[in-house]
Amino acid sequence: MKSWYGSRGMPSMCRKALVRAVFDAAAQVTWLCHPASVRQLERNLAHVTSDSAQGDGITGQSACHVMPPKGTAAYRRLRTLSRQAMRSYFAYFAEAMTVAGRSRQQLLTRTRGAGYGLKPLMAWCREHHSSAPLAMGHQGNWDYAGLWGGEHGAPVVTVAEQLTNAQLLDTFMQIREELGIHIMLAGSGHVTQRLERRLVQSPCLVPLLADRDLGSHGEFVQAFGSMIRVARGPAVLALQTGLPLYVVNMYRERLHGARRKTAGCGYGYVLQVRGPVLVDHDLATMDHDQAIHELTQAWVDMWSEGIREHPQDWHMMQPIFLEDLDMNRLKGVPDAVRDLRHAMDDASRNSDDADSSSQDEVNRTQ
Numbered sequence: 001m002k003s004w005y006g007s008r009g010m011p012s013m014c015r016k017a018l019v020r021a022v023f024d025a026a027a028q029v030t031w032l033c034h035p036a037s038v039r040q041l042e043r044n045l046a047h048v049t050s051d052s053a054q055g056d057g058i059t060g061q062s063a064c065h066v067m068p069p070k071g072t073a074a075y076r077r078l079r080t081l082s083r084q085a086m087r088s089y090f091a092y093f094a095e096a097m098t099v100a101g102r103s104r105q106q107l108l109t110r111t112r113g114a115g116y117g118l119k120p121l122m123a124w125c126r127e128h129h130s131s132a133p134l135a136m137g138h139q140g141n142w143d144y145a146g147l148w149g150g151e152h153g154a155p156v157v158t159v160a161e162q163l164t165n166a167q168l169l170d171t172f173m174q175i176r177e178e179l180g181i182h183i184m185l186a187g188s189g190h191v192t193q194r195l196e197r198r199l200v201q202s203p204c205l206v207p208l209l210a211d212r213d214l215g216s217h218g219e220f221v222q223a224f225g226s227m228i229r230v231a232r233g234p235a236v237l238a239l240q241t242g243l244p245l246y247v248v249n250m251y252r253e254r255l256h257g258a259r260r261k262t263a264g265c266g267y268g269y270v271l272q273v274r275g276p277v278l279v280d281h282d283l284a285t286m287d288h289d290q291a292i293h294e295l296t297q298a299w300v301d302m303w304s305e306g307i308r309e310h311p312q313d314w315h316m317m318q319p320i321f322l323e324d325l326d327m328n329r330l331k332g333v334p335d336a337v338r339d340l341r342h343a344m345d346d347a348s349r350n351s352d353d354a355d356s357s358s359q360d361e362v363n364r365t366q
Helices: 015-033 036-047 072-103 104-109 118-126 142-152 166-178 193-202 234-243 257-263 280-283 288-309 335-365
Strands: 112-116 132-136 156-160 182-184 205-209 217-222 228-229 245-256 267-277
Touching: 015 036, 015 072, 015 182, 072 104, 072 142, 104 112, 104 142, 112 118, 112 142, 118 132, 118 156, 118 217, 132 142, 132 234, 142 166, 142 182, 142 245, 142 267, 156 166, 156 193, 156 280, 166 182, 182 193, 193 205, 193 234, 205 234, 217 288, 234 245, 234 267, 234 288, 245 288, 257 267, 267 288, 280 288
Parallel strands: 112 267, 132 205, 132 245, 156 182, 156 205
Antiparallel strands: 217 228, 245 267
């Protein structure tokens, strides 16, 4: 591991190209083997791209009926989309392996901001010298995003999971600190309170990976015609501090011309900023848990727009939708959510029975 990171001059261009090629080949092989992780990715993407995901509310369709039948054009499109997503996912690891061998100018050239929330966010940070929490998902490259945020907005403070491999954790911590990203480790004690103090004491951006949280403190919200359980952190920080909450989706784009030459590669990233979600008087005086739910649903609605626009860059290979969750292992699930899951299971069984009866009728008439 250490030999790949090395100093800013290493690895060489040849090694960088080799790393990219190896990881892209690994993505292609993994996709072709179609393991459980890829199948789960496709189930998640099927929710995003299905007709039921375009409307409001919960459809009650189970994931097995969101999935298009094998052999159909829709299934082939889904497989193509999952292949793109796997290549995007593995490209992130290739970039992580070579980030220390890139110049600051190269990394900044690869990343740009966009979206209707960009201008107000930059004005809030740079003109008002204030802070903002950011809700993000499993997209793009967090190292690049952190560097961009610190360069154009305010110092970046975020939370990272503890790793069992201490040497690997130290390596990632060191690289991100060099990029200007200050890390607080999850489970290190009073993280939420420390983030709140940091937000109000001096200007900073606090991006949180929030599109999946199966812990007892996660919040169930509607998304893509179903329900998902996401982290409460962004909403809690916004409510406790009164600061505006922004949403950032990140996706890859092809580079051209001078930008491609300066970046030293053919792809870069767009940080699509949406928001702000404001803590108004109604939310500030509402029941705390209800206010958290309203804020969370608001940012998830914005985040979902970005996922729908660029699903190929959503690297979600774990169960996230209510239909796929193991309800026996989840804690703190509201009764209304459990009842909804039971209704979904009943609807799925009834649909399966109807399909079976229809097939039997066809067989008898042949």
